[in-house]
Amino acid sequence: MRNMAWHREHLPDPLPEEPLELAHAWFAEATRRAMQPNPNAMVLATADPAGHPSARVVLCKQIVVRPGYITFYSNYNSRKGRELQANARAAIVMHWDALHRQLRVEGRIVRASAADSDAYFASRNWQSRLGAWASQQSEPIASRADLYKAVAKAALRLALPVPPADEQAPDPSRRIARPPHWGGYQLWAEAVELWVEGSARIHDRARWSRTLTPLAAPAGAGFATGAWSATRLQP
Numbered sequence: 356m357r358n359m360a361w362h363r364e365h366l367p368d369p370l371p372e373e374p375l376e377l378a379h380a381w382f383a384e385a386t387r388r389a390m391q392p393n394p395n396a397m398v399l400a401t402a403d404p405a406g407h408p409s410a411r412v413v414l415c416k417q418i419v420v421r422p423g424y425i426t427f428y429s430n431y432n433s434r435k436g437r438e439l440q441a442n443a444r445a446a447i448v449m450h451w452d453a454l455h456r457q458l459r460v461e462g463r464i465v466r467a468s469a470a471d472s473d474a475y476f477a478s479r480n481w482q483s484r485l486g487a488w489a490s491q492q493s494e495p496i497a498s499r500a501d502l503y504k505a506v507a508k509a510a511l512r513l514a515l516p517v518p519p520a521d522e523q524a525p526d527p528s529r530r531i532a533r534p535p536h537w538g539g540y541q542l543w544a545e546a547v548e549l550w551v552e553g554s555a556r557i558h559d560r561a562r563w564s565r566t567l568t569p570l571a572a573p574a575g576a577g578f579a580t581g582a583w584s585a586t587r588l589q590p
């Protein structure tokens with residue numbers, strides 16, 4: 356019986372050929388079981404041209420198993436946006452604490468298509484859409500009052516109520532254009548690492564890597580993907 360604990364959970368043996376299938380299943384399980392408030396939260400690390408790293412939490416909106424990328428949304432002029440413009444590489448980590456699992460992905464960044472960004476923007480609540488217009492993310496602002504003023508100004512320009520004004524919510528079918536400085540990113544996976552907590556600190560860990568070759572056309576279309584190669588790593 357005592358030995359059973361050593362086999363509490365581990366990665367498949369042999370390792371699967373497609374790591375993002377398992378990552379997708381973990382993400383779906385974390386979402387379904389709702390054991391943490393934001394199971395789609397991930398830390399996104401970027402680096403500036405001098406190699407200085409920075410990290411922050413963003414929300415994972417989709418794991419696309421084939422061809423293999425993760426989607427998130429942000430302000431293209433933010434600090435992360437500027438860093439990704441200069442150095443289109445990033446790493447993410449998702450930690451599902453209650454499930455004792457960690458997912459790491461490293462890879463290359465392209466912007467989502469305008470159509471995809473439009474569709475996601477249109478699905479957001481009106482306050483979030485207003486906020487995307489009002490906030491110059493990562494820029495300094497003198498006071499909280501000035502931030503409210505910026506929101507009120509954007510609301511006036513877009514003919515929207517000034518929050519908080521839930522009772523005056525605009526007609527949900529009302530179209531609010533997506534700001535040109537806001538949209539999606541795809542993190543194309545070049546390396547994936549899955550980690551499972553084992554008992555007695557004998558965790559299980561494996562890393563997959565593959566090559567990404569930029570597609571010549573159309574620009575920003577993504578990458579041709581090589582086959583994954585997998586290695587178990589010591590924890």
Ligand SMILES: Cc1cc2nc3c(=O)[nH]c(=O)nc-3n(C[C@H](O)[C@H](O)[C@H](O)COP(=O)(O)O)c2cc1C
Binds near residue numbers: 411
């Ligand atoms: C739970 C959580 C979810 C967040 N989701 C996003 C997101 O999806 N996109 C985003 O731009 N910022 C998101 N943020 C805010 C970022 O962490 C960060 O403050 C902001 O993007 C500015 O980062 P930057 O100055 O490094 O660009 C989130 C923060 C938290 C705590």
